[in-house]
Amino acid sequence: MARTPHNDHIPAPKRPGKYPNKDRLWNAIIEMLHQCSEYPSDSPEARMGSPSDAQAFVQAILDILWYIDGHHQTLANRVKIPKLFEKFEGYNVPEKMKKRKRERENLKVDRLTDLAYRLSRFQTRSWMKVSNWIVLKDSVDALVDATTQYCTYLKEKNKVGRQQQERLILKKDNYTLELLPICPLPSVRMRDLWLKLQSLGDEEAFVDVNEYAPIDRHQRFRYLTDLQAGLPRKTVLLTFSIGGSTPDYHFIWVARQKEEDNLRMSTSFIDEIKAAMPEYHSRAMRRLYMNRFGLFTKDAPAYVLREIYSDLTHDASGCRNVEETELKMRLEIALAAEDPDIIVDLRSLNGDGSDRFEVFWQHMATYINDKSSVHERRQSTVNYMAVAFSVRDLIEEVSKLCPEGTPIPSQTWTRYQFHPKHPRSMAARLYLKRFNLKLMVQQRLLRLTHVDAHYCAAYFRYMREYAVLHRDHCQMISMDDKHRLKLGEPSYPVAAVDREIEVIVSARQCHGRR
Structure with a gap:
């Protein structure tokens, strides 16, 4: 400007x-x-x-x-x-x-x-x-x-930060020890906790704050915030952080006048509380134990090995599913009752584990190999039946091939030996997938004959030869969903069936393939 x-x-x-x-x-x-x-x-x-x-x-x-x-x-x-x-x-x-x-x-x-x-x-x-x-x-x-x-x-x-820093006595990786200030009129929420501390008197003991804190996490946060403001006497607050989604553990006791007594008492309480704190091991650590000692204890079930590991290492990790939780509860009841016969493994009634239908399955595999085929448009190891029949017909046909007296399975058990129609359904868990076969009716798997098939093939051949004969004036392009047709340079020959193989041709040579 x-x-x-x-x-x-x-x-x-x-x-x-x-x-x-x-x-x-x-x-x-x-x-x-x-x-x-x-x-x-x-x-x-x-x-x-x-x-x-x-x-x-x-x-x-x-x-x-x-x-x-x-x-x-x-x-x-x-x-x-x-x-x-x-x-x-x-x-x-x-x-x-x-x-x-x-x-x-x-x-x-x-x-x-x-x-x-x-x-x-x-x-x-x-x-x-x-x-x-x-x-x-x-x-x-x-x-x-x-x-x-x-x-x-x-x-x-800054003043609040300095006060908190002055209150802080000790801070480690998993726990924090701080000295709370004196508050003549604490919050009403602290009444039960303060009465408990008063009842201890001069006794060297600590109080678990989690027993008096609300369960709701929002109210629990307000409760701990009011506790940070202090109580009518000088107290020491110990906070253990386990990590993850597990809430922190808080313990409190009345501080002593002498600094030496506070240090001695705090060290004793920390060692006692640390020994009682739960430990959480990863699944890789438990898997390593199972793989190492499970080889020498083949007769011991998996749930027993898991309980031994948890008891020896004080592992407080949760179970992976509901079944493990139920087995753990039953095993704890058996250990508390000191009666190992209180739990019965019903799988022991299944016998030696051999399949009495093994002869029938072998003849079925032979029959399936003769009557099944792969899908013409899918890349998988599952075969499809080339003829349409029911499970009952399949059992009757295979029974004719078996020796007399061979045990014959039921229709339901036979159906479960195949692959399921829908792999992601709940019923798919029942299928054993013994045979790479789906009992489904598929189309266009068999080549049907026709009375005019010869004439159609001859007509297509004549068109191809006519295009080769008059190559300078006409072109013939046959489209197929399984073939890629490469277009070459003008006036140069192109192989009609390209298999990624180089072909040496002359300038006037033209290729055609039946």
Whole structure:
């Protein structure tokens, strides 16, 4: 903006130099001042004082806007930035610098307080009270108030952080030990816990906070938050973090006056509680145990090995499914009753495990190999019956091939020896898949004869030979869903059946294949 007599006191813009982004911010502030003073005033009080005073004012605004650049959203969560200064964002971006990239620094109380104080010195200037600068004055006042309020908020947060750090006695990977402050009037939720601690007196014992905390996770969080505020006596809180979705374990006891007694008692409690804490092992660790010791204990069932592993290693991991949970509960009952005969494995009644229909299955396999075929459009190891008949007919045909007296299975048991029609259905779990066969009726598996088949083949052959004979005037293209026809260069021969084999031909040779 060009200088006029009423705004010649405003500092001049800068050319981009060593810090181009900061110079751009300077020029943006200068442009804003010109817009604020666009209404001329003949009063000498409207001038921004001396040139050095105007220079210092612009520098103060630039420093504070440069410092809070990138933190507008953080400030907006607590205070309100004046609308006049909201647009001054995106100039201080240290992570995008070409020569020296660095992370953006957090706002510090001392630095922000100093910048706000330097800007507040211009609030009492006489030229700020003129009507020309009323918008600028209100925005500067609001910016100083906002930064001051945020500094107060940071001081309170730092104070709370220091108090928590002072309360912290010991912190390890899986547990934290902290000293709670004294609160003469604790929350009403702490009444039962405090009565329990009072009943212990001077006895060296701890209390499990989880027994008094609510089950609901939201109410439990509020309960633990109130506990952090403290109790009428100085107490020590021990928090064990197991990890995963398992909630933390909290234990509390009354602190002693001597620091030596507190350290001795805390060490004793931590060792006692740590020994009682549940452990959670991975499935790979349990599988390694089963594979290693299961070879020498083939007679021991899997659920017994799992219970032995859990008892020896104190593994508190949950079961994989409902069946394992039921077996675990039954085994615990048997161990508590000290009666191993309370559980009976009904599978022992199945005999030696041999299949009495083995002869029938062998003859069925022979019959299936003669009567089944692969699917012409699918790539799989499952065969399909080439003729349509029921399971009863299949059993009757195979029975004729078996010796007299051979056990014959039922229709349902025979059907379960095949592959299921729908592999993802619930009934598919019952199929044993003994034979690579599906009992389904498929179309176009057999080549049926026709009285005109010879004439159709001869007609197609004549068309192909005619196209070869008059190759310069006609073309014959036969489309098939299982064949790729490659188009060659003009006037060059192309093999009609391409099997990815190179063929040497002459210039006048043409290929045709029956």
